[in-house]
Amino acid sequence: MSRLILLYCCLLIALPAWAAEIIFSSTAGNPAIQGFVNELQQRRPHDQVSFVALNKLPAPSQLPDTNRLILLDRPALDWRLTDPAGPPSLGMRISRIQARDLPATLPAQLSLLWSDPSPQRQMRLARLLLPAAKRAGLLFDADSAFLLEEYRQAATEQDMRLVTRRWPDTRDSRPLLYLLSHSDLLLGINDTSLFNSLTVKNLLLTSYTHQRPVIGPSASFVQAGSLASTYSDQSDWLDSLEDILNQSPDRWPKYSYPGHFKVTSNPQVARSLAIELPSNESLAQKLAEGEQP
Known part of the structure; x- marks a missing residue:
């Protein structure tokens, strides 16, 4: 019995503290998006990674705080902006110019990863x-x-x-x-x-x-x-996304360029x-x- 308890404790230690359900969303999916989602799932087998069309999501505040939202287009970002509450969220594929009309104050748990070159x-x-x-x-x-x-x-x-x-x-x-x-x-x-x-x-x-x-x-x-x-190509975006996901959400940068x-x-x-x-x-x-x- 003591060996089983020790093994269970070791498994708990081995699991990342931020294992979560990661939800990608945009107005519509396509093979490129699904390929991106599948690649992240392979990289992060300890997380649940999926794509959910924007019209299938409830209000952000109705989602668990343990979720991680990855927003892939401007409509998804606008949807997130409608609710100051909600789980940690990251807007991707947004250029500086596309985001120029965003509110001065963003939801506390929203970060943006610019698509522009730095x-x-x-x-x-x-x-x-x-x-x-x-x-x-x-x-x-x-x-x-x-x-x-x-x-x-x-x-x-x-x-x-x-x-x-x-x-x-x-x-x-x-x-x-x-x-x-x-x-x-x-x-x-x-x-x-x-x-x-x-x-x-x-x-x-x-x-x-x-x-x-x-x-x-x-x-x-x-x-x-x-x-x-x-x-930045797809592998760079995945590396940059992983760098962010590997951090506690309170350490996510508010705005950043791809690190890779x-x-x-x-x-x-x-x-x-x-x-x-x-x-x-x-x-x-x-x-x-x-x-x-």
Whole structure:
């Protein structure tokens, strides 16, 4: 009997203190979401991991405090905002611009994991690739103007000056031309009103003509012709999510960027601009080392 009691105690010690039911939710599921949910379940066999469509959930305050809610789209986040009570919740796949109209005060147990690349990370990548750069150009519009101070601080940390121009009409190239004449690089911001399939050709060809590299704003832009960018893929999102879930909810950051990421770069663009391009792996490692406390 004493051996059975000892074995039971050992099993209790081995179980994580925060084992919980983790519920993913959005307006609708799809194979990609289900694959993400299944992967987390495999990683966390001690937890119950499931997807529940948003219209199948009760009010947040009716869910047990032991639940962990992972909100995958803006409607799910809006649903969570309707109730100040409720279990610990994490909003994912939300960009800074998509969240700009959120209430100033969020529910106490709600955290947000931004989908944007970190401005500090992007600027540090620019410094690694362009050690002599002094000025970083940034286009913005009414939607992204509130981000300027964060990007300015990130540039200052890398001993660069941020040169900005409002771009209210993407058919007018004058703001872009001004920046290319008054900066050493163009920093792409995660503003789809400015950086999209309709503007990509003009942005990249004009920058290339002026011999100015573009950093960011996404992996797809690097494929199209920008120099490099940080980004997070599914494995990075899972790693970042696990880092948060492994903490007690009272230690979850209110806002954060994914803690795990990769670097992608365009060797052809680097050669045309005479830029020495380290491997993506070494760049990511240097960036990660710089973020360690």
